[in-house]
Structure formats: structure tokens, C-alpha cells
Amino acid sequence: xxxxxxxxxxxPAIGDPxxxxxxxxxxxxxxxxxxxxxxxxxxxxxxxxxxFFVFTYPRFLNTNWLTPLIxxxxxxxxxxxxxxxxxxxxMKQLRRRQTNLESSLSISREKGMVRDPELETxxxxxxxxxxxxxxxxxxxxxxxxxxxxxxxxxEEMETLTNQLxxxxxGLLIYTKQSxxxxxxGFNSGLPLYLDELQVLRNLxxxxxxxSFPFNSATLTxxxxxxxxxxxxxxxxxxxxxxxLENANCTIFASSGSGKSFxxxxxxxxxxxxxxxxxxxxPENEYxxxxxxxxxxxxxxxxxSDKRINPFDLPRASDEKGEDILRxxxxxxxxxISLMVxxxxxxxxxxxxxxxxxxxxxxxxxxxxxxFKNQPPLFSDLVQVLQNITGAENLIKRLQKYVSGSxxxxxxxxxxxxxxxxxxxxxxxxxxxxxxxxVMYTILSYIWAKIRxxxxxxxxxxxxxxxxxxxxxxxxxxxxxxxRARKYYLGLTVISQDVEDFLNSPQGRSVLNNSAMQILLxxxxxxxxxxxxxxxxxxxxxxxxxxxxxxxxxxxAGQNHxxxxxxxxxxxxxxxxxxxxxxxxxxx
Numbered sequence: 001x002x003x004x005x006x007x008x009x010x011x012p013a014i015g016d017p018x019x020x021x022x023x024x025x026x027x028x029x030x031x032x033x034x035x036x037x038x039x040x041x042x043x044x045x046x047x048x049x050x051x052f053f054v055f056t057y058p059r060f061l062n063t064n065w066l067t068p069l070i071x072x073x074x075x076x077x078x079x080x081x082x083x084x085x086x087x088x089x090x091m092k093q094l095r096r097r098q099t100n101l102e103s104s105l106s107i108s109r110e111k112g113m114v115r116d117p118e119l120e121t122x123x124x125x126x127x128x129x130x131x132x133x134x135x136x137x138x139x140x141x142x143x144x145x146x147x148x149x150x151x152x153x154x155e156e157m158e159t160l161t162n163q164l165x166x167x168x169x170g171l172l173i174y175t176k177q178s179x180x181x182x183x184x185g186f187n188s189g190l191p192l193y194l195d196e197l198q199v200l201r202n203l204x205x206x207x208x209x210x211s212f213p214f215n216s217a218t219l220t221x222x223x224x225x226x227x228x229x230x231x232x233x234x235x236x237x238x239x240x241x242x243x244l245e246n247a248n249c250t251i252f253a254s255s256g257s258g259k260s261f262x263x264x265x266x267x268x269x270x271x272x273x274x275x276x277x278x279x280x281x282p283e284n285e286y287x288x289x290x291x292x293x294x295x296x297x298x299x300x301x302x303x304s305d306k307r308i309n310p311f312d313l314p315r316a317s318d319e320k321g322e323d324i325l326r327x328x329x330x331x332x333x334x335x336i337s338l339m340v341x342x343x344x345x346x347x348x349x350x351x352x353x354x355x356x357x358x359x360x361x362x363x364x365x366x367x368x369x370x371f372k373n374q375p376p377l378f379s380d381l382v383q384v385l386q387n388i389t390g391a392e393n394l395i396k397r398l399q400k401y402v403s404g405s406x407x408x409x410x411x412x413x414x415x416x417x418x419x420x421x422x423x424x425x426x427x428x429x430x431x432x433x434x435x436x437x438v439m440y441t442i443l444s445y446i447w448a449k450i451r452x453x454x455x456x457x458x459x460x461x462x463x464x465x466x467x468x469x470x471x472x473x474x475x476x477x478x479x480x481x482x483r484a485r486k487y488y489l490g491l492t493v494i495s496q497d498v499e500d501f502l503n504s505p506q507g508r509s510v511l512n513n514s515a516m517q518i519l520l521x522x523x524x525x526x527x528x529x530x531x532x533x534x535x536x537x538x539x540x541x542x543x544x545x546x547x548x549x550x551x552x553x554x555x556a557g558q559n560h561x562x563x564x565x566x567x568x569x570x571x572x573x574x575x576x577x578x579x580x581x582x583x584x585x586x587x
Contacts, residue, residue: 037183041157044186047075047150048157051178051185052164053199054145057207058172066213068167074160075150079189082208083142083200087133090140090202094133098126129204141208142200147175148189219556225269227554231562237554242456244515244557247490248481252498252530253520258550259494260285262518262565263460264575266492268293271422276457278446279424280439285462285577286424292574295422300438301429302405307412308445310335311375313364314452321368324451329355331444334472338437340397350391354384378402378410406434410441418449436466440473447480450487458490465497474506481513498526502533518563519544520552 036043041050069076101123108116132138147164151157161177168175178185184196203211219230224240241247253259264286267277271293279286290297298306313328332355337343343351358381364370382402385391401410425442427435439461446459459480467473477493484491493501493510501507511517511533522530522544531541534555543562544552554563567575573585 039180040177040182041154042182042186044150046152048152048154049182049186050149050157050161051182051189051197052147052149052161052175053178053185053197054147054168054173054175054201055199056174057201057203061171061173061207061210063210064213065171065173065210069147069164070213072163072167074163076164077148077150077189078213079144079146079148080211081142081144081188081195085140085142085202087136087139091130091133094126094130098123098130101126132204138205141203141205143203143208143211144188144195144197144200145211146178146185146188146197146199148186219554219559219561225266225273226566227266228550228563228565231551231564237561237563239516239556241490241516241556242488246485246513246515247458248484248510248514249490249492249516249518250511250514251492251494251518251520252501252522253496253518253552254523254526255496256549257521257547257552258565259496259518259520260462260577261550261567261575262520263462263492263494264289265565265567265571267422267458267460268571268575270458274456276420276455277422277460278418278457279422279460280442280462281424281426282428282435282463282466284426284428287426289575290422290424293422295424296419297424297426298416299426299429300409300442301427302408303429305415307409307415308441309375309377309412309414310410310441310444311358311377312414312445312448313371313375314448319451320366321371322366324368324371325359325364325366328444328448329359331447331476334476335437335440335444336398337472338440338470339401340394343394346390347394350385350388350394354381354388354391357384375413377413409434409438414445418446420455436470436473439467440476443476443480450489454488456488458492459484460492460494462494463496464493465495465500468495468501468504468507471506474504478506478509478513481510498522498529502529508533515557517555518552519555521545521547521549 032045034043034045041048043049066078069078101119105116105119105123108119129138129140133140149157149160149164151160165175178197181197187194188197219227219237219239220235221239221243224238224243227237227239229235230237241249251259251263267279267286268289271277277295281287287297289295300306300308310332311328313324319327329352333343333348333351336351337348358376359365361380361384362373362376364373364375378398379402382395382398385395385398400406427438427442430438443461450457450459461467461477464477467477480489481491481493491514493514495501502511517534519530519534524545527541527545530536530544534553536544536553540553550565552563554561573581
């Protein structure tokens with residue numbers, strides 16, 4: 001209720017305790033909305049929390065033994081407390097302890113009892129410890145180690161508890177839950193330098209150093225190319241994608257975040273290793289690179305003299321001739337479906353029959369030796385369709401590609417060959433409606449050539465979301481991703497439209513068949529989708545939102561690190577697409 005202030009009431013001063021009670025403090029901001037303490041767990045807001053302490057260690061531990069726990073995909077806090085002990089004090093204790101043990105050993109020998117290996121080992125350990133302490137080679141510390149687990153449900157907490165205890169039990173390290181002291185255990189795990197449990201064990205310097213988690217993700221191998229700097233530890237990311245289970249790579253990033261720069265840098269460095277590179281370039285971004293490296297730049301457009309005949313067949317392969325012919329007919333069916341805007345079931349059956357008859361016109365059968373004959377053209381297919389009842393509507397929709405405005409692209413034989421080195425196919429000058437069709441045609445041509453001769457190759461598809469919008473072309477890209485490894489091919493797929501790419505079932509499958517993935521700076525509109533698909537943590541999510549150009553996450557197999565892409569001055573001048581740098585070069 002609001003009312004007038006009484007006349008005799010004075011305004012409180014700024015430092016008045018009554019005024020201070022109405023202010024929001026730092027504790028108010030960080031305090032949880034709910035905190036429930038029970039004997040065997042805590043409830044912190046929507047999380048269940050449980051703390052464990054280590055009470056015994058084995059005789060020997062390997063260096064970095066905490067690594068398996070740090071790499072667990074769970075929310076886990078690890079707290080270590082180390083208390084130095086005076087060497088003189090510990091020497092007195094060890095002397096008394098050794099005297100007691102040797103006295104027990106002497107008494108057992110006098111009685112003629114069987115030797116006790118455990119007693120003898122303890123004496124030798126203490127004796128060795130006294131020697132190293134006296135020489136100043138080691139020190140003794142009190143050490144406590146606590147683990148705090150977080151989960152959304154009690155059932156999940158039980159699962160995590162079993163997982164933690166089994167992981168440590170396999171190392172002969174035994175833990176207990178801090179029953180009736182869960183709050184004290186939780187406080188001991190906070191970064192406040194509190195040890196309210198005080199479960200201490202004695203460790204020397206060597207044992208203590210083995211417990212430190214000197215664990216940092218690295219992606220460095222003895223061969224490959226330099227991708228950038230590991231932002232976690234400033235080490236180099238040197239990798240050969242062909243050493244992974246497959247050499248496929250997907251690159252997702254918002255516009256202007258450096259995805260094409262990264263792709264061109266990788267291309268440049270793999271070319272130096274003798275790898276052939278094939279690129280489908282939608283914006284002529286790779287033309288300067290092709291010119292600098294002496295590669296072939298092939299412009300595919302209505303006004304260009306370069307032509308590709310989709311009916312071409314590979315003339316040498318380890319596959320059966322029947323399989324090659326059927327595969328190419330399936331590819332042609334998908335291409336024609338793109339051209340005409342989809343096929344009905346009847347039209348698909350008619351087209352399948354017509355394609356076999358079209359090849360038969362040129363005496364091309366399942367016999368591989370017949371593949372040397374001149375392949376048919378789209379005009380031959382239309383001629384066959386004219387003799388089939390029910391194909392009238394299909395012929396009408398194909399007319400513009402055979403005798404209409406788009407006829408030049410599809411009615412002539414292929415008039416160039418795929419050379420080694422760098423080959424760039426430019427589709428910038430094509431109309432938007434033709435782009436997915438021509439990209440599909442180029443991919444089918446490249447696929448036929450790749451199957452003819454096996455060499456180490458990279459195939460880069462920029463703006464791949466264009467193909468993923470159409471089911472038939474998406475299926476073809478999916479097929480490439482699945483079969484590329486067999487032909488020593490690494491497929492690189494670049495997309496800035498993450499939603500369109502990942503909303504396609506084939507797009508998801510292409511991602512699943514890519515052992516290497518690159519995530520650069522993301523927009524806030526797509527970050528949730530990216531987080532869900534790549535199972536990112538909140539920290540990694542914000543890293544992608546706040547990254548600078550050329551920064552992001554680098555995934556290779558089961559490992560991933562934060563990356564900063566670096567290039568030499570010469571490389572940057574060859575591959576940059578920054579308009580300011582391009583204008584400066586022209587000037």
C-alpha cells in the first residue's frame with residue numbers, strides 16, 4: 001500500500017541499515033532460488049548434487065590418472081586441497097613408525113613365525129622415504145580429493161554414481177559418499193578454499209604430481225597440414241584428414257566468419273602435398289587461387305563454351321558394367337526430376353525404361369566395352385520419349401532444356417577433360433533456377449571421373465545448402481559422402497544456411513558421415529540448432545557466438561578443440577575475400 005509519509009518521519013540516510021536491507025547485494029544475485037539438504041544428496045534449483053571423497057589410494061598410480069574422469073561427459077567438479085608438512089616433523093613420525101614396525105618384525109622372527117611380506121614392504125618404503133626426505137629430494141603433503149556430481153534426476157545421479165565409482169575402482173582408488181555431510185562436501189568443492197570434510201591422506205611430491213590433471217586436448221600428428229592454433233594451449237593443429245575413418249569435412253559458419261578462407265587455406269596446403277582438388281564455386285571466390293596455383297578455372301554458363309553431357313559413362317572401373325549403367329541411370333533420373341520439378345510414379349517408370357532405350361540407341365549395354373561408344377544426348381532421350389505413350393507431359397517440361405532457352409547446356413557432348421591438380425567449376429553466371437541442376441550435373445561428371453582413376457582428391461562444394469533443398473540432389477550428395485572413402489576422396493561441404501542443411505535428413509546423414517567438422521562464428525538465430533546437433537556445452541555455445549573471424553571449434557574424430565585459423569602473408573594475399581584488401585591490391 002502506498003500512503004503519505006507521516007509529518008514527523010525523517011528521510012533515512014544513505015548508510016542507514018534500513019535502507020541497506022532494501023538493496024540488491026551480490027549474494028542475492030548468485031544465491032540459488034532453492035537449496036534442499038538431505039543426508040545423501042543436495043537439491044540446488046533443478047539439480048541434484050552429491051559429493052564423494054577419496055579415502056584410499058593404491059601403491060602405484062600412473063601419471064595423469066585423473067584424465068578419464070576429466071573427459072567424462074558429465075557435469076563434475078573436482079576439488080584438491082594440498083597442505084605442506086614440515087620435513088622435520090614427518091621425519092620424527094617416520095622414525096617412530098619404523099621403530100615400531102621393526103620391533104614387530106623382530107618379535108615375529110624370535111617366535112619363528114612365517115615372514116610377513118606386508119610388514120617388510122612397509123619398513124622398506126619408510127626407509128626409502130626417510131632417505132629421500134633427508135636428501136631434500138621430496139616433500140610430504142596432506143592431500144584431500146573430492147568429486148561433486150550434478151544431475152537433473154535422481155535416476156541419472158544413480159547412474160553417474162556407479163560410473164564414477166567403477167572408473168575409480170578400476171584404478172584401485174576407493175571413494176565414499178559424504179553421507180550426512182553433503183552440504184559440507186558441496187562447500188568443499190566450491191572455489192572458496194574451504195575444506196570442511198578434512199579427509200586427508202599423506203602423499204609425497206611424486207605421487208602428488210601424478211594426481212595433477214595435466215590434460216589438454218591436442219590435435220597434432222606427425223603428418224598433414226597446419227589448420228591453425230589450438231586456443232586451449234597455443235599448440236599447433238597439424239592433421240591429415242585422410243588418416244581419419246573417412247576424409248569428409250563439413251564447415252558451418254555465418255556469412256563473413258572465414259569459412260571460405262579456411263577452405264581455401266586447406267586447399268592450398270593440400271595442393272603442396274600433391275593432392276588433386278576439385279571445387280564447385282558459386283561466386284568466383286576461388287578464381288584467384290586457381291590462377292595463382294596454375295589450376296583450371298572452368299566457367300559453366302549459358303554463354304560459356306564448356307559443356308558437360310550427363311550421359312557420359314566411365315570407361316574403366318573395377319565395378320561391373322551393369323552396376324555402372326544402372327548407377328548412371330539413377331543419377332540421370334534424379335537430374336531430370338530436378339529439371340522438371342519432380343516426377344510422378346508413372347513418369348519415373350516411363351523415364352527409367354526410356355533411359356535404357358536411349359543408351360541402346362548408341363549400342364551401349366551392360367558390357368563395359370560398349371562404354372567406348374559415343375554416349376547419347378538429351379535430344380536422343382526426347383526422341384525415345386516421343387514414342388512412349390504417357391510421356392507427353394514429361395516431354396513438354398523437358399523442352400526448354402532441349403530446344404528452349406537452356407538448350408545449350410545439355411544438348412552437346414562434353415568438350416573438356418578433368419585434369420590433375422586444381423580444377424574450379426564456376427557457376428556464378430548461372431540463373432538461380434539452374435544452379436542446383438548444374439551443380440548436380442558437375443558432381444555427376446566428377447564422380448564418373450573419380451571412379452575411373454583412383455588418386456588422392458578433395459572435392460569441395462561451396463554453398464551446399466542449395467543442393468540440400470532438393471531431395472534428389474540431397475540424396476546424391478549423401479551418396480558421395482558415403483562412398484567417397486572407397487575412391488580415396490575427401491568431400492568438403494560448406495554451408496552458411498545451417499537450418500536448411502540440417503533440416504534435410506540427407507544433410508544430417510552427410511554430417512554423420514564426416515569425420516572432420518568445422519564450426520566458426522555462428523549467429524544467434526542458428527546457435528541453438530548447432531548446440532543440439534553437436535552436443536555443445538554452454539561454454540562452447542558462447543565461444544561460437546563471441547568468436548572473431550577465423551575462430552571456432554575444430555572437430556576431428558572423437559576430439560575437438562577451439563581453433564584460431566592462421567595464414568602466412570603470402571597465403572592471405574592469394575586467398576583473401578575481404579573487399580578492403582581486394583581494393584587495396586587493385587590500387
